Amino acid sequence: MKLIVVDDEKGIVDGLRRMINRYIPECEVIGTAHNGLEGFELIQTLQPDLVITDIRMPKADGLDMIKMLNDVGSQAKFILLSGYTDFEYARRGMQLGVHYYINKPVEVEQLRECVGQVMEKIRLERTKMQEMNELKQEVLTRKQEKAWRDVLDLGSDNSDFLEELLQMAQIPMENASFLCAILELDGSAAAMKELSLHAVFEHIDRIFKQYQGVFRFRYAGSQVAIVIAHGESIKYEDLVRASALLKEEVQLELNLSATVGIGTIQKSAAGVSQSFEEASYALSYKFIKGSDEVIPFPEINNLTGPSHAVPEELIAKLEAGLDNMDESGCVETIREIFRGMEAEKNMRAADHQSQCLNILLSCVRNMPFQQLQQNDFLGRHILSLESISRSRTLEHLEEWTLKVIRRIISFKLEHNIPKKKDIITEIKDYLVKNYKEPIRIADLASRFFISPLYLSQFFKQKTGETYVNFLTQIRINKAKELLQSTDLKVYEICEMVGYSDTQHFARLFEKLTGCKPREYRKNIPNA
CATH class of the missing domain: 3.30.70.270 (Reverse transcriptase/Diguanylate cyclase domain)
Incomplete structure (x- = not known):
C-alpha cells in the first residue's frame, strides 16, 4: 500500500515514517508534506492508497485538504492525526467520510491497528470493485x-x-x-x-x-x-x-x-x-x-482469377441440381460446362484446374462444414489440390468432377439432408412458430442442413430481405397484438416476443411503427 504523511511538525513526520517502515512493512511511505495545500498537490500527483494527516496545519488544515481532495475525486483513505479531542473535528471528519483517528503522541500498537483496519477496508473495496468490473465487462x-x-x-x-x-x-x-x-x-x-x-x-x-x-x-x-x-x-x-x-x-x-x-x-x-x-x-x-x-481471401481471388469464368447461370443451375439431388441434371450441367471449357482453345491445364476449384466450391458452399468433415472420401481424398493436379487431361478432369458430384449427392442422401426446393417456406414457418426463442442464423443453418453464409444469401435472394428483418417484423407484429389485447407491461411483452433488452426492443418498435410501445397502446382507441 502507498502512503503519504502530512503534518506541520517535522519530528512527527520523521517518527511516523520510521515506525511505518519498521512495523508496517505492507506500507511504503512515498511522500510527506507539511501543510494542507502542499499535501493537496502531493496527493493528487502521487495518488496514494492511504494518507495520515494532522488536523491543525498552516495554509489549509487537514479537513480542508480532505474536502478539496474529495471535490476532485481522490480515492485515498484518510486517518486523522491530532492531539485535540474537540468533538467538532470528529463531526466534520465524519461528514467528509473519515472514520479513523490516531491521537498524539502516536503509539506503535495504535498505529498498526488503525492502519491495518484501513488497509483491510481498501482490500475489500478493491475486491468488490474488481468483481463489479468483471461483471460489467462480461455483460458488455x-x-x-x-x-x-x-x-x-x-x-x-x-x-x-x-x-x-x-x-x-x-x-x-x-x-x-x-x-x-x-x-x-x-x-x-x-x-x-x-x-x-x-x-x-x-x-x-x-x-x-x-x-x-x-x-x-x-x-x-x-x-x-x-x-x-x-x-x-x-x-x-x-x-x-x-x-x-x-x-x-x-x-x-x-x-x-x-x-x-x-x-x-x-x-x-x-x-x-x-x-x-x-x-x-x-x-x-x-x-x-x-x-x-x-x-x-486475396490469395484465393488470385488463385481462381477472373479469366475464363464459368457463366453464372450454369453455376446456379448446378447448385439447383445439387439442392434437389438431381443427379442427371447435375451431370448434364457439368457436361455443358466442360464443353464450354473445351471450346476455349487458349485455356491451359492450370486454367482448367482453376475452373474445377470454382465448380467444387459451388458444390459444397451451401453444405455445413461439420457434415463435410464427417465424410472421409470428400474431405480427404476428393477435395484436394493433389486430386485435381493428377487429372492432366480435360477428359480426365471432367470424369473426376462428375465423380465428386455423384459422391456429394450420395453423401446428402446418406445423411438425410432434405431437398431445398421449399426451404425458405420451411424457414419462415419455423420463425413464425419459434419467434419467442433466441434464434441465431447458425441455429437455423444447423436445423436445415445448410451453411450460415449460404442461408443468409439464399433467404435474401428469395425474399428480398434478411432473416433478421423478417424475424423482427414477426416479433413487432406480435408485440402490437399484445399491446392491444393485454395489460402486460412493456418489459413483459419485450421478453414474450424474444427480446432481452427493453431499450433495444423499444427502438425497433419505434423504427417499424413510428411510435414508442406506450404511445402505441395509448393511441389504440383512436386508431
Whole structure:
C-alpha cells in the first residue's frame, strides 16, 4: 500500500515514517508534506492508497485538504492525526467520510491497528470493485457479441441500423478500419467445450492485443468469429502473420488443429459483413488446400482469377441440381460446362484446374462444414489440390468432377439432408412458430442442413430481405397484438416476443411503427 504523511511538525513526520517502515512493512511511505495545500498537490500527483494527516496545519488544515481532495475525486483513505479531542473535528471528519483517528503522541500498537483496519477496508473495496468490473465487462462482452452477430446476419443494407447497434454496444466506429477472420477448430466435440474455447479466446486476445478492438465469439459449430477494429491503418500482412501465430499456438499449446480464413480490410462498420463473407469463402478452400492452413481471401481471388469464368447461370443451375439431388441434371450441367471449357482453345491445364476449384466450391458452399468433415472420401481424398493436379487431361478432369458430384449427392442422401426446393417456406414457418426463442442464423443453418453464409444469401435472394428483418417484423407484429389485447407491461411483452433488452426492443418498435410501445397502446382507441 502507498502512503503519504502530512503534518506541520517535522519530528512527527520523521517518527511516523520510521515506525511505518519498521512495523508496517505492507506500507511504503512515498511522500510527506507539511501543510494542507502542499499535501493537496502531493496527493493528487502521487495518488496514494492511504494518507495520515494532522488536523491543525498552516495554509489549509487537514479537513480542508480532505474536502478539496474529495471535490476532485481522490480515492485515498484518510486517518486523522491530532492531539485535540474537540468533538467538532470528529463531526466534520465524519461528514467528509473519515472514520479513523490516531491521537498524539502516536503509539506503535495504535498505529498498526488503525492502519491495518484501513488497509483491510481498501482490500475489500478493491475486491468488490474488481468483481463489479468483471461483471460489467462480461455483460458488455455479451452485448457486443450479440451486436456483431446481428451485423454479420443483417449484411450491409441498413447502415443506419448497424451504426445504432454498434453504438449501443459501445463499439468504436469513428475513423476505424475493420476486418473479419474465422478460426475453425478440427477435432471431436469434446475439444470445443467452453473451457477449451476460453483458452482459445485468451490466445486471440493476446496475439491481437495491438489492435484497439478485438471481438471474438463462437459463431457456428467449431467456428470462432474474430472481428478486428482499429483506428489507425491496418497492415494486412501483419494480420496474416498474427493469424499464422494463432494457429500455431492453438496447435502446440491446446493440441487443437485449426484453419483460419481471413477477409479483407474494410473502411467502415458497414463492410464488416462483406469481410466476414470473404473470410467464410476463404475458409471453404480448406477442402481444396487442406486443413491447418491460414487462407487470406486475396490469395484465393488470385488463385481462381477472373479469366475464363464459368457463366453464372450454369453455376446456379448446378447448385439447383445439387439442392434437389438431381443427379442427371447435375451431370448434364457439368457436361455443358466442360464443353464450354473445351471450346476455349487458349485455356491451359492450370486454367482448367482453376475452373474445377470454382465448380467444387459451388458444390459444397451451401453444405455445413461439420457434415463435410464427417465424410472421409470428400474431405480427404476428393477435395484436394493433389486430386485435381493428377487429372492432366480435360477428359480426365471432367470424369473426376462428375465423380465428386455423384459422391456429394450420395453423401446428402446418406445423411438425410432434405431437398431445398421449399426451404425458405420451411424457414419462415419455423420463425413464425419459434419467434419467442433466441434464434441465431447458425441455429437455423444447423436445423436445415445448410451453411450460415449460404442461408443468409439464399433467404435474401428469395425474399428480398434478411432473416433478421423478417424475424423482427414477426416479433413487432406480435408485440402490437399484445399491446392491444393485454395489460402486460412493456418489459413483459419485450421478453414474450424474444427480446432481452427493453431499450433495444423499444427502438425497433419505434423504427417499424413510428411510435414508442406506450404511445402505441395509448393511441389504440383512436386508431
